[in-house]
Amino acid sequence: MSTVTIIGAGNMGSAIAWRVVAGGNDAQVLTRQPVKVAIPGATHGTVGDPLAGDIVVLAVPFGAVAELLAQYEGQFDGKVLVDLTNPLDFETFDSLVVPVGSSAAEVIAQAVPGASVLKAFNTNFAATLTSGEVGGEPTSVLVAGDDADAKSALVSVVEAGGLRAVDAGSLKRAHELEALGFLQLTLAAAEKTSWTGGFGLTA
Amino acid sequence: MSTVTIIGAGNMGSAIAWRVVAGGNDAQVLTRQPVKVAIPGATHGTVGDPLAGDIVVLAVPFGAVAELLAQYEGQFDGKVLVDLTNPLDFETFDSLVVPVGSSAAEVIAQAVPGASVLKAFNTNFAATLTSGEVGGEPTSVLVAGDDADAKSALVSVVEAGGLRAVDAGSLKRAHELEALGFLQLTLAAAEKTSWTGGFGLTA
Numbered sequence: 036m037s038t039v040t041i042i043g044a045g046n047m048g049s050a051i052a053w054r055v056v057a058g059g060n061d062a063q064v065l066t067r068q069p070v071k072v073a074i075p076g077a078t079h080g081t082v083g084d085p086l087a088g089d090i091v092v093l094a095v096p097f098g099a100v101a102e103l104l105a106q107y108e109g110q111f112d113g114k115v116l117v118d119l120t121n122p123l124d125f126e127t128f129d130s131l132v133v134p135v136g137s138s139a140a141e142v143i144a145q146a147v148p149g150a151s152v153l154k155a156f157n158t159n160f161a162a163t164l165t166s167g168e169v170g171g172e173p174t175s176v177l178v179a180g181d182d183a184d185a186k187s188a189l190v191s192v193v194e195a196g197g198l199r200a201v202d203a204g205s206l207k208r209a210h211e212l213e214a215l216g217f218l219q220l221t222l223a224a225a226e227k228t229s230w231t232g233g234f235g236l237t238a
Numbered sequence: 239m240s241t242v243t244i245i246g247a248g249n250m251g252s253a254i255a256w257r258v259v260a261g262g263n264d265a266q267v268l269t270r271q272p273v274k275v276a277i278p279g280a281t282h283g284t285v286g287d288p289l290a291g292d293i294v295v296l297a298v299p300f301g302a303v304a305e306l307l308a309q310y311e312g313q314f315d316g317k318v319l320v321d322l323t324n325p326l327d328f329e330t331f332d333s334l335v336v337p338v339g340s341s342a343a344e345v346i347a348q349a350v351p352g353a354s355v356l357k358a359f360n361t362n363f364a365a366t367l368t369s370g371e372v373g374g375e376p377t378s379v380l381v382a383g384d385d386a387d388a389k390s391a392l393v394s395v396v397e398a399g400g401l402r403a404v405d406a407g408s409l410k411r412a413h414e415l416e417a418l419g420f421l422q423l424t425l426a427a428a429e430k431t432s433w434t435g436g437f438g439l440t441a
Binding site: 129130135136169170171172201202203204205207208210211212214215217218221222225227228229231232233234235236237238 | 333338374406411414421
């Protein structure tokens with residue numbers, strides 16, 4: 036049994052919270068404004084509330100992460116901290132805003148050395164987390180990180196929720212996962228793939 | 239009608255030559271050693287022979303590219319030059335050997351400014367070029383480059399051969415394509431996906 040705190044209830048946060056509950060685990064959803072429609076089975080609260088989860092998913096845009104890290108300073112220590120961002124420069128749609136060769140996940144890991152940071156979900160469009168499939172393939176959640184126990188904990192929650200989880204290697208691979216997420220967003224924006232599809236990984 | 243020169247007849251070169259011929263275009267296959275089994279419909283020759291194609295595919299490992307560029311110095315000018323390499327550091331399997339943030343395709347484009355360099359095929363396992371599918375999806379050949387006419391020429395050949403071709407943007411996107419190719423290779427090596435599958439792109 037895990038408790039997962041999800042900060043943010045946009046398309047991604049909502050879909051993840053729904054999968055967490057579906058897997059029989061506890062979901063705490065924290066938002067700045069009250070949600071209009073509660074996620075059945077989840078506990079709702081306000082950003083700033085104490086973190087109930089051993090796993091915390093930052094389901095916000097990369098631009099909103101720094102403020103969360105400041106607000107919860109010290110409180111992520113000892114937790115599994117999951118970054119799902121795609122840190123695009125949305126003005127140009129032509130590059131990322133993190134240092135070249137690095138990743139949002141590695142930037143976050145440097146900022147919060149007491150947490151076990153994982154990269155996950157950034158290569159999944161929200162619709163595929165809900166539907167459970169990409170084209171004919173089961174949705175694969177790619178997970179990268181340096182802490183094997185942290186990865187196992189997240190993988191268990193993902194699999195309990197009915198999705199395929201794939202160990203994508205060390206946190207260094209977050210660079211490649213973010214490149215894939217970036218590419219997928221540009222292809223969807225150019226209508227070369229659909230927002231309900233994208234890249235699927237064969238088993 | 240296009241003529242495509244393919245340098246190299248390994249799994250990738252052979253599969254591409256076969257698709258070129260299948261599409262009713264001409265394939266010239268150049269190898270250092272005579273091939274054991276000729277590709278039906280293709281013209282075979284030796285590396286060093288004059289280039290018959292307007293499109294030239296470098297179907298060799300990245301480590302063999304520099305020698306080809308030297309050997310054909312000046313002869314790629316005015317041609318569409320297709321790079322399909324995944325420039326991995328095969329000793330560590332943990333990074334690429336091109337400058338951080340760049341790509342093999344951009345390195346080649348700098349070395350051969352007279353050619354229209356495209357990145358293509360590096361996200362396709364050879365088996366999927368032959369089978370025409372990745373899981374349940376048609377195989378998508380992602381093509382990046384700065385010259386729209388060059389991209390159109392290659393896209394026509396790929397589509398004539400029965401595969402889906404997808405414009406993945408400017409040559410800068412080769413960085414993301416190579417990140418995807420790298421990730422896919424590490425996942426296949428770790429048996430998280432199969433060498434006959436990998437990532438498929440939904441339409």
